[in-house]
Amino acid sequence: MEEKTTQAAPEAAPKKPKKPLPKSRIMVGEQLAKLYQDTIDAKARGEKIGWSASIFPQEIAEALGLYIVYPENQAAGLAARHQSDDLLAHAEAAGYNMDICSYARTSLAYMDTLTAESNNMPKPDFVLCCNNICNQLTKWFENLAHQFQVPMFLIDTVYNYDPCASDAKVKYVRAQIDDLIHGLEEISGKKMDYDKLTEVMRISQRNKDLWREANELLAVKPAPLAGFDLFNYMSCMVCNRGKASTTAVLEQLIAEIKENIAEGKSTFPVEEEYRVFWEGIACWPYLGHTFKTLKKYGINMVATGYVNAWGLEYEPGDLDGLARAYIDLPNNNNNLETVVGRRIEAHKKFQVDGTIYHVNRSCKVMDCQQYETQRRISEATGIPFTSFDGDQADFRAYSEAQYETRIQGLVEVMEQRKKEREGGKD
Amino acid sequence: MELQEILSQLAWAAQNPRKMLEVQLSQGKKVVGCFPSYTPEELVDAAGMVPFGVWGAQTEPYLAKKYLPVFACPILQSSLEMGLSGKLKGLSAVVIPTLCDTFRCITQDWLAGVPDIPMIPVSYPQNRTDAGIRFLRYEFETVKGKLEAICGHPITEADLERSICVYNDHTAVMREFVAIANEHLDVIDPVTRHHVMKSAWFMSKAEHTRLMRELISALKAAPPHCFKGRRVLLSGIAAEPDGLLQILADNNMAVVGDDLAQESRQYMSPIPEGVGDPLLRLAGKWRGQLCSLAHDEGKQRVDMLVDMAQVAGADGMIFCQMKFCDPEEYDYPLIARALKEIDVPTLCLEVDQQPGSTEQVRTRLQTFAEMLG
Numbered sequence: 025m026e027e028k029t030t031q032a033a034p035e036a037a038p039k040k041p042k043k044p045l046p047k048s049r050i051m052v053g054e055q056l057a058k059l060y061q062d063t064i065d066a067k068a069r070g071e072k073i074g075w076s077a078s079i080f081p082q083e084i085a086e087a088l089g090l091y092i093v094y095p096e097n098q099a100a101g102l103a104a105r106h107q108s109d110d111l112l113a114h115a116e117a118a119g120y121n122m123d124i125c126s127y128a129r130t131s132l133a134y135m136d137t138l139t140a141e142s143n144n145m146p147k148p149d150f151v152l153c154c155n156n157i158c159n160q161l162t163k164w165f166e167n168l169a170h171q172f173q174v175p176m177f178l179i180d181t182v183y184n185y186d187p188c189a190s191d192a193k194v195k196y197v198r199a200q201i202d203d204l205i206h207g208l209e210e211i212s213g214k215k216m217d218y219d220k221l222t223e224v225m226r227i228s229q230r231n232k233d234l235w236r237e238a239n240e241l242l243a244v245k246p247a248p249l250a251g252f253d254l255f256n257y258m259s260c261m262v263c264n265r266g267k268a269s270t271t272a273v274l275e276q277l278i279a280e281i282k283e284n285i286a287e288g289k290s291t292f293p294v295e296e297e298y299r300v301f302w303e304g305i306a307c308w309p310y311l312g313h314t315f316k317t318l319k320k321y322g323i324n325m326v327a328t329g330y331v332n333a334w335g336l337e338y339e340p341g342d343l344d345g346l347a348r349a350y351i352d353l354p355n356n357n358n359n360l361e362t363v364v365g366r367r368i369e370a371h372k373k374f375q376v377d378g379t380i381y382h383v384n385r386s387c388k389v390m391d392c393q394q395y396e397t398q399r400r401i402s403e404a405t406g407i408p409f410t411s412f413d414g415d416q417a418d419f420r421a422y423s424e425a426q427y428e429t430r431i432q433g434l435v436e437v438m439e440q441r442k443k444e445r446e447g448g449k450d
Numbered sequence: 451m452e453l454q455e456i457l458s459q460l461a462w463a464a465q466n467p468r469k470m471l472e473v474q475l476s477q478g479k480k481v482v483g484c485f486p487s488y489t490p491e492e493l494v495d496a497a498g499m500v501p502f503g504v505w506g507a508q509t510e511p512y513l514a515k516k517y518l519p520v521f522a523c524p525i526l527q528s529s530l531e532m533g534l535s536g537k538l539k540g541l542s543a544v545v546i547p548t549l550c551d552t553f554r555c556i557t558q559d560w561l562a563g564v565p566d567i568p569m570i571p572v573s574y575p576q577n578r579t580d581a582g583i584r585f586l587r588y589e590f591e592t593v594k595g596k597l598e599a600i601c602g603h604p605i606t607e608a609d610l611e612r613s614i615c616v617y618n619d620h621t622a623v624m625r626e627f628v629a630i631a632n633e634h635l636d637v638i639d640p641v642t643r644h645h646v647m648k649s650a651w652f653m654s655k656a657e658h659t660r661l662m663r664e665l666i667s668a669l670k671a672a673p674p675h676c677f678k679g680r681r682v683l684l685s686g687i688a689a690e691p692d693g694l695l696q697i698l699a700d701n702n703m704a705v706v707g708d709d710l711a712q713e714s715r716q717y718m719s720p721i722p723e724g725v726g727d728p729l730l731r732l733a734g735k736w737r738g739q740l741c742s743l744a745h746d747e748g749k750q751r752v753d754m755l756v757d758m759a760q761v762a763g764a765d766g767m768i769f770c771q772m773k774f775c776d777p778e779e780y781d782y783p784l785i786a787r788a789l790k791e792i793d794v795p796t797l798c799l800e801v802d803q804q805p806g807s808t809e810q811v812r813t814r815l816q817t818f819a820e821m822l823g
Contacts, residue, residue, distance in 0.1 A: 119783030119798075123521065123774050155576065159551050162576060162745055163780035170749045170784065178745055180576035182585070183548040185557055192588035199581035360558035383519060388776070391519050392555030396562045 048277040049256060055269050056259045059093065060143060066091040067146035072212050075145065075168065076152035077161050078262045079334070079354050081179060081346060083228055084204055085152065086266035087221035088214050092152065094263045095168075098134070098143040099127035103308035103417035107141040112418060125386040126417035128164040135171050150174050150211055152204075156181040156350055156357040158389040175211065177204045181351040184358045189351040197347035218341075224266045225340035231265050234274035235334055241281045242326040243374050246296035248284035251325035252315045253291050255306055261334040297322030298438050301371055303329060303397075304382030304390055309419040310427075317428055321435045327374035329355055329367075356389045363393075364400045371405050377438045380431070381411035385421040408441070410434040453637065453668035456661055461645035463652050465692075467503070468537065470652040474500045475540045480601060483544035483567070484651075485529065485553075486687070487711045488739060490572065492721070492732055493594050494545070495655065496613040497601040503651025504529050504544060505712060506803050507537075508691050517559040521774050523552045524803035525687070530556060533564040542600050543568040545593065549743040550777050570596045576745035578737045586733035594729070610728040618720040620655040623662040625717055628707070630669050632762070635677040635704040637669070640695040643705050647713035680822040681706040683759055685785065686770030686778060688712035690801065693808045698768075700812075701819040707762040709755060710770065715741055742777035751781060752788045759794045765822045768815075769798045795821060 045053075067073050073091045076082065085092050102108040103126070114133035116122060122129075134140055138147060153165035153176060162178060169176035179200050182193055189197075205216050238257070242249055257277060260270045284290055300318070302325045307314050318325060336353050338345035355363045371379070381398055383391055398409050410430045415421035451459075463470050474481050480499040484491050491501035506528030511518070513534035514527045532538050544567055548554045557571045572589050575582035594605055627646065631638040638646070646665070650658045679702035689695060689710055698705065708714045719738045722731045736744070740751045759767060767789055769782055786796040797818045799811065 119786055121771070121776075121779040121782070124776055124779050128780075159549075159554075160776055160780075163742070163777055166745065166747060166749065167780055167784065169747060176747050178577055178747075180582070180745070182573040182575060183554045183571075185548065185554075185571040185573065190588070192585055196575060196577075196581050196585035199579070200577055203579070356554075360562070385521065388522065388774075389551035389554060392522050392552050393517075393558045394519075395517055396559060 046277075046280050048273055048280055051269075051273045051276055052257050052260055055264055055267075055273060056097075058269075059091075059263055060145065063091040063093050064144070064146050072149040073146060074150045074152050075148040075165075077154050077157065077165065079156050079336075079350065080152045080154040081201060081204070081350055082266050083221060083224050083346065084201065084216075085208060086228075087224045088208055088212055088216060090208065090212055090214075092263075093145040095131040095134075095145075095164075096127050097259055097262050098140070098145060099130040099417055100306075100308050101143045102130060102140055103419075104311055105142060106309060106419070108309075108417055109419060111137070111140065122418075125158075125160045125164070126415055126421075127386065128160060130417055131164065132167060135168055148172055148174055150208070151176045152179075153177070154179040154181060154350060156354040158356055158387070160389075175207065177207055179204065179350065181357055184351065184362070187359065187362050189348055193351060194344055194348050197351055198344050201343055201347055222341040225338065225346065227268055227271065228266045228336070229338070229340060231261070231267075231270045231274060232335055232337065234271065234278060235261050235265075238274055238278050238281060239327075239330070240373070241278070241285070244285055245299070245375055246290060247292060247299065247324050247326045248281050248290050250290070250292040250315075251302070251328065252306075252311070254328075254330070255311070258330065265334060292319075292324045294319055294322050296324045298377040298435070298442075299324055299326045299375060300378045300380050300434075301325075301327045301367070301374065301376045302380050302382070303367075303394070304384045305387065305416040307382060307384075307414040307422055308417055310414070310422050310424070313424055314414075314427065317431050321431065323378075323431070323435070325380070327370050327376060360393055360396060360400075364397055364404075367397070367401050368404050371401065371407055376407060377441070378434050379407055379409035380434070381409060383411050383413050385413065385415040385418065387416070408434060408437040451664050451668070453665070453672065456665045456668060457637075457642055457646070460649040460661060460665070461642070463649040464645040467507075467652045471502060471538075471540060474502070480542045481540065482597070482600070483538060483541045485544060485546045485556075486525065487547070487549065487716060487741065487743065488574070488736065489545045489547055490590055490593060490732060491655070492610065492613040492617050493590060493597055493605065495616060496605045496609040497594075497597045498603075498609075499542065499597070499601055500654050502541065504532070504538065505648075505651065505688065507532060508803055508805050510804055513563075517563055518555075523550075523775055524773050524801075526552050526556045528803045530559060530563065533560060533567060538564075538567060541567050543570055543596070545570045545572060547571075548573045550775075552774075568596075568600070574736060574744070578744070583730065583733045583737060586736055587727070587730045590729050590733055607728055610732070611724070614721045614723055614728060614732065616655050616659070618723060620650070620659045620662075621717045621720050623659050623666065624650065624714070626666055627662055627669075628714055628717075630666060632706050633674040634669050634672060635679075635681075635706070636675040637672070638704075640698040640703070640705045641692050644689060644692070644695050644713070647708075647710075651712075677704055678702075679704055680765045680819055681763060682822075683707045683709070683755070683762060683764045683767040684713075684770055685709040685755060685767060686711070686801065687772040687775055688801065689768075689770045690803070694799075694801070694811055697808065697812050697815045701816055703815075703819055703822075706764055707758050709751070709758065711741060711743070715739075742775075742781045749781075749784055752784050755785055756788050756792055759789060759792065764794055766795045766797065766818065768818070769796055770801045771798050773800050773802045 111133035115129035506525040
């Protein structure tokens, strides 16, 4: 019989006590958990529930009182918690090429299993897709609708090769919004209350203003917040931007940021040596590594494309305006000149020292004009940049060593420029 | 003309696009590059200019790397390379449809990198409702205005009606060829079939129709052939290079139908002739187009391929997966599953435009041929 030996367990190093979460963080966490649970409960009651793309005109379903969940939010959450690896493998085994967007692969696997370690969503009765982010969404949601044998409502915003939408395009998208209203009325058996719709649009506008304000408070130097913190609040705008609960979360967040400004504090844990603009979606499986590497050099990411990603501007009650906003807003739906113009403005407003471009393997629409974007912005602002290869949800497309080297290189240039500036002052 | 002579002429056109362009230019014609797919060539033809297909080439991108990551569509990489390196010099403009994410970006990269060849973008609606088709009419009207500025005269309704007839005639002969080719699989082997289909991109449609009519007559005059090998379908954006198709022939496989964007997919339906606004009718053609690049809620493409396989008596299907073409990647699992249900095996073959060894492809095709029995 094998002799059993006992060994004293090495004394564990005392754990660093976790900082208590700010009230706004607790609120946003509870809000998102409630959305998932409410949708599960609604389904159990026999109500019709939907899955939606993130920059879809949510105002319509919200006004009809329908419960909607968001596969992009689900995929990002799973990736950030390292819970999507099996789903990616499942999708690839089902024949989906690794070249396909990793959010889509996560979702198409979930479509088969309806089981994930968290963020579970009930089977949809309809799907809502808007291709103002990319065309892959159209294909992804087509496959969801086909598998579940449910209707798909596509709001096709058509690429803006001109600086802004033509009236003909607005008319086309408005017709689709009318079709969406009628289609959802039919599925849900509910009738649209246009006063309620105007109210949802009003709340959405208020939330848009608050989101922008929270982001723009990072223009204060040094920033009162670590830019990565704002990723934690994205679910407000992705999944709940037509709800009054989002107003409460964002007002609380702004109050906390303003308190930091008043007290000269920041959630960025070290001294802010450099301020950078981050281009592209976060690298969710490596959020910790991307942040810690920046922190090591005192780099705070003070601005991202997300600043305006939900800045959908319209007059409450104006459905043509709603159509135009969903066409004109997302950067991915706009021509290079428009995107570069917006970025240059942000670089100046946030007083950034450098730009970090995420060459996101999942996102061709962001990557295939990114090189020219880099050149134009750098030429116009004189601000140095670097790029790294990664992916929004596929852990295999990122190299810690490459990221560290690229950031180190950017720091060297930023440092040199800083010295020159300081020398100039003397 | 003799059968072989016509086939040689078409093969030469398919294999020598640049020389075909030079022939047109030497005749004093204005030529407009038409990127894939479904570009409104009819408008170019109606303007008295020659539409010219821009489908990339077997080339190693070098200059294009300044604009595109390695995982961009090979056709668009090499087409941009051709623009940047001057290989498309002489074109009066290019028309680029924004049908996928990479296409959206290519319009912008072209503007930045190839300023000497004007770029005319065109956006296609994905919802092909009445409102969508009216929007496409507006897009075509915009393209028409830009083409008029290049050709220097207005494009009249009569011009458009004439072009619609030319294109409908062409669609009809191409469909007739595809049908009759299956009775002559000894002559119309995979490479020859591809050359016939591809040649349409590099000459005026009226000229191509004339040659196709002669080809069809010659085929009709020849005795039908009873093909004993394996009958396969091709699906995808394009099946190239020739070396890949030659491997099919080497393994006694014949192509008995295709759903390739470069080949039959564009000939699915004619444009309604003669009644009402010609621009609206031209836009209406998009309504029935089945393609990975057009929103297909019911996945009718899958059903269409199942029907095609049954009608053609196909032994198998080769899915020519253009590297990094995500619209096609989303359709493939559904197509493979549906064909499996009717016992038609599928092989997914990656297609690239960068020169490389075909030995791995040969092994896979040999194995597939053996599997088909």
